[in-house]
Amino acid sequence: MNLEPMPLFWLALTLGGYLLSRWLYRRSGRYLLSPLLLVPALLLAVAVPLHTGYAEYASNTHLLMLLLGPATVAFAVPIWQQRGLLARHWPALLLGMLAGSTVAIGSSWWLASALSLDGTVSRSLLPRSITTPFAMPVARDLGGVPELTAVFVMLTGVFGALVGGLLLKWLPLRSSLARGALFGVGAHGAGVARAQEVGGEEGTVAGLVMVLMGLLNLFAAPLLVRVL
Amino acid sequence: MNRARFRHLFRLCLELIALLGLYAIGCQLATWLHWPLPGGVVGLGLLLVAFASGWLKPATLQLGAGLLMAEMLLFFIPALMSLLDYGALLRSDGWRILLVIGSSTLLVMLATALTVEAVCRWRARHEP
Incomplete structure (x- = not known):
């Protein structure tokens, strides 16, 4: 449907839905009301009956996506503040991130070909374990579709935050470092929020590892392109 | 609006503009030097250099950086709507x-x- 009389309709709906969902989520603490789930559901519920395409929606809201750039710059603050933690524990964190990245890319690629998924979809699945502002440029480098990757990143976060809690009960993890890394590498943003509920140190480690995973994968992407 | 609140908002805006500026400089640098890196990552590097050399304290950008990171969900929700296609x-x-x-x-x-x-x-x- 043509919404030209209201050029900022989608931007207003996205912002309004976000603020409402954030308020509801903070009040109730119910995961189903998290903006990560509720806002896309709300937008789809309006856009599908109106036959709105992604191009039309994005022409309104690309301004919001532009803010992922300065948000990436802002990641320098937690890296710098946690440099002491990093100096003490970099071998464990680096090895954990290397193991996580290798398993993420290797198992996605192998499973996707075993299930004979389309090449573009498989390539969009590879950077799924890193946070969105990094995952989208990596997907572009690898020949995937950045927007599709954003969807896969979101699903990974939702699933990882749910399953990570169960894994913590079964795995004999003594160090808060391992518990934090599990969430930061496995479920990025959603995982960091979950790790903060487990403990302060876990949350800090998860947040740091999430950013470093993004950087590590971004710098490894050109190498990966040669292998694929 | 009381004075303290106004100053808080003013400070937040300044910090956000500084972070946007760093992002813009990062994008320009990446284009000029033909670096295959997103502008945000170059900006992140510049900011780390500024912290390490003592030009800037992380506390100076704490408000703006905190807001951008806390509301990051909002910035990638639009990409999720690619589901429409x-x-x-x-x-x-x-x-x-x-x-x-x-x-x-x-x-x-x-x-x-x-x-x-x-x-x-x-x-x-x-x-x-």
């Missing part, structure tokens, strides 16, 4: 995609947590 793909391949994401995420979490735990225990045994 992939309805057919999800109907045909959706369950296979979910299977890949689910099993791979489980393996990633196991591999990461067990590696970090192993290194921590090894270090605890080998260090005084």
Whole structure:
């Protein structure tokens, strides 16, 4: 449907839905009301009956996506503040991130070909374990579709935050470092929020590892392109 | 609006403009020098250099950086709406995609947590 009389309709709906969902989520603490789930559901519920395409929606809201750039710059603050933690524990964190990245890319690629998924979809699945502002440029480098990757990143976060809690009960993890890394590498943003509920140190480690995973994968992407 | 609140908002705006500026400089640098890096990452590097050299304190940008990171969800929700164009793909391949994401995420979490735990225990045994 043509919404030209209201050029900022989608931007207003996205912002309004976000603020409402954030308020509801903070009040109730119910995961189903998290903006990560509720806002896309709300937008789809309006856009599908109106036959709105992604191009039309994005022409309104690309301004919001532009803010992922300065948000990436802002990641320098937690890296710098946690440099002491990093100096003490970099071998464990680096090895954990290397193991996580290798398993993420290797198992996605192998499973996707075993299930004979389309090449573009498989390539969009590879950077799924890193946070969105990094995952989208990596997907572009690898020949995937950045927007599709954003969807896969979101699903990974939702699933990882749910399953990570169960894994913590079964795995004999003594160090808060391992518990934090599990969430930061496995479920990025959603995982960091979950790790903060487990403990302060876990949350800090998860947040740091999430950013470093993004950087590590971004710098490894050109190498990966040669292998694929 | 009282004065303290106004000053808080003013400060927040300044910090956000500074972060946007760093992003813009990062984009320009990457284009000029033909670096295959997103502008945000170059900006992140510049900001780390500024912290390390003592030109800037992290506290100076704490408000703006905190806001951008806390509301990051809002900035990538628009990309999720690409689902509007992939309805057919999800109907045909959706369950296979979910299977890949689910099993791979489980393996990633196991591999990461067990590696970090192993290194921590090894270090605890080998260090005084």
